Amino acid sequence: MNKILKLITLFFLTGLLSVLSQNKSPIYLDATKPIEERIEDALSRMTLDEKVAMLHAQSKFSSAGVPRLGIPEFWTTDGPHGIRPEVLWDKWEQAGWTNDSCFAFPALTCLAATWDTDLSFLYGHSLGEEARYRKKDILLGPGVNIYRTPLNGRNFEYMGEDPLLSSRMVVPYIKGVQQNGVAVCVKHYALNNQETNRHTTNVVLDDRALYEIYLPAFKAAVQEGKAWSIMGAYNLYKNQHACQNQYLLNDILRGEWGFDGVVVSDWGGTHSTSQAIFNGLDMEFGTWTDGLAVGTSNAYNSYYLAKPYLDMIHSGKVGTKELDEKVRRILRLAFRTTMDKNRPFGSFDSPEHSSAGLKIAQDGTVLLKNTSNVLPIKLDKASKILVVGENAIKMMTVGGGSSSLKARYEILPLEGIQSRVGAQAKVTYTRGYVGDPTGEYNGVVTKQDLKDDRSSEVLLAEAVDAAKDADYVIFIGGLNKSDYQDCENTDRAGLELPYNQDKVIAELAKVNNKLIVVNISGNAVAMPWVNEVPAIVQTWYLGSEAGNAIASVLFGDVNPSGKLPFSFPAKLTDVGAHKLGEYPGKKEDLANKRDTVDVTYNESIFVGYRWLDKEKIKPLFSFGHGLSYTTFQYGKPVSDKTEVRADGHITFSVNLKNTGDREGAEIVQLYISDLKSSLPRPLKELKAFKKISLKAGEEKTVELTIDKSALSFFDANKHEWIAELGDFEALIGSSSSDIKGKVKFKLK
Template identity: 70%
Template sequence: MKIIKSTILAGALLLCCSLAAQQKPVYLDPNANIEKRVEDALSRMTLEEKVAMCHAQSKFSSAGVPRLGIPENWTSDGPHGIRAEVFWDQWNQAGWTNDSCIAFPALTCLAATWSPEMSALYGKVIGEEARYRNKNILLAPGVNIYRTPLNGRNFEYMGEDPFLASKMVVPYIHGVQSNGVAACVKHFALNNQEVDRHTVNVNVDDRTLYEIYLPAFKAAVQEGKAWAIMGAYNKYKGQWACHNQYLLNDILRDEWKFDGVVVSDWGGVSNTKEAIYHGLDMEFGTWTNGLSEGASNAYDNYYLAQPFLKLLKSGEVKEEEVDKKVRNILRMVFRTNMSANRTWGSFGTKEHALAGKKIAEEGIVLLQNKNNVLPIDLNKTKKIAVIGENAIKAMTVGGGSSSLKAKYEVSPLDGIKARVGSQAEVIYARGYVGEKGQKQDGLSAGDTFDSRSFQELLDEALKAAKEADVVLFVGGLNKNKHQDSEGDDRLGLGLPYEQDKIISELAKVNKNIVVVNVSGNAVAMPWVNEVASIVQVWYLGTEAGNAIASVLVGDVNPSGKLPFTFPVKLEDNGAHAMNEYPGVDNEVTYREGIFVGYRWADKEKIKPLFPFGHGLGYSTFAYGKVSADKKEMGINGQVTLSVNVKNTGSRDGAEIVQLYISDLKSSLPRPVKELKGFEKVFLKAGEEKTVSFTIDKEALSFFDADKHDWVAENGDFEALIGASSTDIKSKVSFSLK
């Protein structure tokens, strides 16, 4: 028996050696040129293995090639934290006990920091959380432009201005990808409403597309070097955005030279041949396959699964088409979970929670502060009344794909109580009751039921307000349907649950009322002149309550500024003024064109409730006169603009200095002004610094659709320095020759 075994073993070894000799060299060195590794792996794969990499194998993963040591790809939502593990074929949580993440502030808050440093920090820590959970594709960040304040998903994005979004998205991507995790920038493109999102066809002229809706994506690709892009649900030029010749092939691949992976949004694929030829690489979440009935071969029925393989085997589709897709997927794999430089990451740490708190504090915006009611002086304040459901309501659960299983979430009420301690009495009255919070993925927002009538709740709130030195009304929106939530848009600009009436009634009994608005969207404020202070606090995640409290009592001098315009009424917004929302018969036309947000308000001379770029602090800042280092700029030259800024207050603080450019005479209609620079500068009390911006012809250019190119015309320009889009401090003229 020993002889027989030895003979068999020897024969097996000879066979293995013979087969090995026939194999091409394997690029085992993880630092070898990625393109060589891609081609080597591709040459070893079977047709079936190639196709398997192009579609999902579970709710959030796609297949690798175990035979070749190529791992699976695992994706995760989302923009604000790493989603809990779910069952293989279900949205419901799998019941793990070690997947509770740190919830970071929503991206509207990040945009409101106007700080690329905070964006880099955000990307770093969320990337570390994704890496620790062994995700190699993070389905974030979102950079769709804020076209209407009714869009239920605006809270996931970075505001209305393409320049601000472009400058904020790049550091986020760098931070995420430094962990060996691909940032998957979404939703490309023109996903500006949730109403009819699966069916609407967007009609937009090329100039508007290139000037408003594409710049942040372009920056993500060319400056951020993003390794993945997610397609959108909507159509453009009659083609679904997830397999769209114009967006994915002509622009993304050919113009921008994107070399990463195009991932479908979940359920965004509609046709096999279009998906093959129009730029899609990986298909996720398709519901054409019997998955809801629990079919065992559900994923085989995806558009890019067996239907794709059948076309390849018949010769109707050439193998080079699948090779294109697999090259992109392999390139991303070698950059992420097969990278020798991939870190280990960390998850749910105190360090991450404090990073989220820092971002939240820098993003909170003080909109109004009459009589300096804020910060609350705890030496003079004996009783604080906290009123409003949002003071106790969890905001990390719900809202769609950004819903999280957070390790913890500090409510505004708990944060205020913890900070105030024994220095003052804090009393609470609910004030109003919204609908029961919607459960998502098996998690509840933890709402407490209250059966009292509106009048009973109001009476309790008024009693508390009368007794207090300061009233903090914590209201706004939440993550329920038709509020700040994926899948549905808001039904109007106003606050729900009769909050306007409650605020007005409270203002009658206490002049020191502070409205703390929790939302990711602009809201109407008919009571704006009745209250002392208004604070926009966004969805702040795990450390929400502590961040809010630190600003309210003055531990932190607020420095956030609005990343979008707050209109007085809905008709002050361009899309609604032109009656082009949400569209008719699944067609929506962006008739307002390039005049989005403050551009529309400037053009129509509309005074907003609060303008783009607005934000106050507990300090005051004096601006000197802006100067230019030259009066004339050549076509390949530059102009440096400088302005002195001084902190004239008694507190240290930060000011966001904004540069706008105005083209005084153009062959095409242009906005009155456009943001082309900003800097967040920290100044100690009494300190003065010089802030400088250097611009070139790019800052002066517009997109000429006829030439399909950016054009800078000879003529006169103005550089405007402001504290907001309406608070212009000084300006200087120069010309382009």
């Protein structure tokens, strides 16, 4: 026994002498020291193998720390709308946990449709709490890619077609998440505007469109939101994959914007060791998506930034300067997240999260049309309400790709309506159409049996017959999260509604003049029946509280205030990307099956309402459009000055009055027009907005302030933002096509 004690004492003293002889105290563990000092101290203690191990995945969703130094590993998670269920270490199959469900928040299209920055912060903070509770360190979201085509299967994860709206909405989301000590990973940087050929698409566009349309939200995320990580996109730009792209990552992200965070590859987005080393990538994930099954003893060690990188260092082909820079950025992320002893513990699926999700879903719902005030539904005048459509009974939290969730609960639209109506009226349901009766994604199963073998003719006849004597008919349809609809990895086949829905709606309109169409989608859809239907409501994928949110709007418990974050074109050729023929890629490239496919953005800066204005095309519904159950009267807008200097700012004011009989919220939008420019410019561009709530009869003065940046365009030849002196016009309105007043002013 004495021998053992002597050995233990000797071992302890030897270790102590070793530490003392190094004359180093562990500064990186001292939270009172500046982070940059702690980074350098930790870096100096790491071996070459430990440094390289931090650059790549060790499992499907985690990367290594340094156990010897007490530096924790990182755990990432999808997604932008809720915390993804756990999968096995090396496989995509479910891990089989029973405590990995989540609260499902509305999709980001819904958040953007609120035009409410306070709600954006609430969304981010609530989601960050769930991520922290589930012990996640990096949240793979939000997405801010611009809505270029309504066929993009992933548009529902993004924030619409306008760079200003996306910029203003993403910043508070980021701050809310990161308050919890969880890093956002803003994606997909950049130009991920289609899912067709997403791994091989080489985007070709002018620098002006890049800087004015496709980069502003990412820039705001970095410089205003202080995002701690960014995810590279799958596509190529300048013939380099975005995850290892010199121009995007080194020149712009770090060089121009000063980004000090970590660049994370999308899963499988890395393609070259040398480009990954020198072109800005820090952490590589998902290169082999089937984990260890590829046949090597450890597939993760064979990633581009793993053993191949080590081999290049050992052979002298590359040095360690770039390696140390990558590790510095990763350590900085660690000190902001896993090494921050003061970060909160988070919370999970709380009543507060349910309340936040419901509020966002309600405020993001858009009333597109309401002829003869069919809405809200008046229960004192309704004894029979008919609900038609598969989307009334289909779970939408499962599917759509990486944002698919295992929600603890999901209130379906039919359930929400039945609960709200109670015994006040009879609610009946008929299918109307059969879409996708399955309900499974990546091992998460809805357990719904939606199979129905009846013919479309029988289903239609049943719905029409039931609609004839109903007081109200609520058709709940749209898209779903199946392949070739609103789903990652595939784009839509067309603008029309699938599954014979257009015919069902048209026939229902013939037999009932109180037909309400509720469209659930993350994209615009064609509406050939728009003139025959008195009321149309645009909802989105609303998450766990979907049914309650929809019912609260339909029955008037909530006054809708959402506005469209993108235009609804009447037909596909009304979209610049399709009119000019460069979607889904260059025809010769597609025909010859080239390794990469060029997609030229011939429409340049003219995206969404900018294109519609330029071509004088009337949309089905305009960007910024959304009705209310009350009415608003705009006064004549004025400015605080008629001339503004380049180093100053100008404020526009407009009186807004609620002229209806109930409280409501309006979103006042400010667009700017350059009346004379040396370069072609859009007819108008959104530059400010404000959401105002008013009681019946109440009026307020709304002020919107801009500076020179709102008047500028990007000069690609000079590579700088230019505001030309001269005449401008401010346009204030309730949508891009409903302008209430104009004010001219000069830039001196």
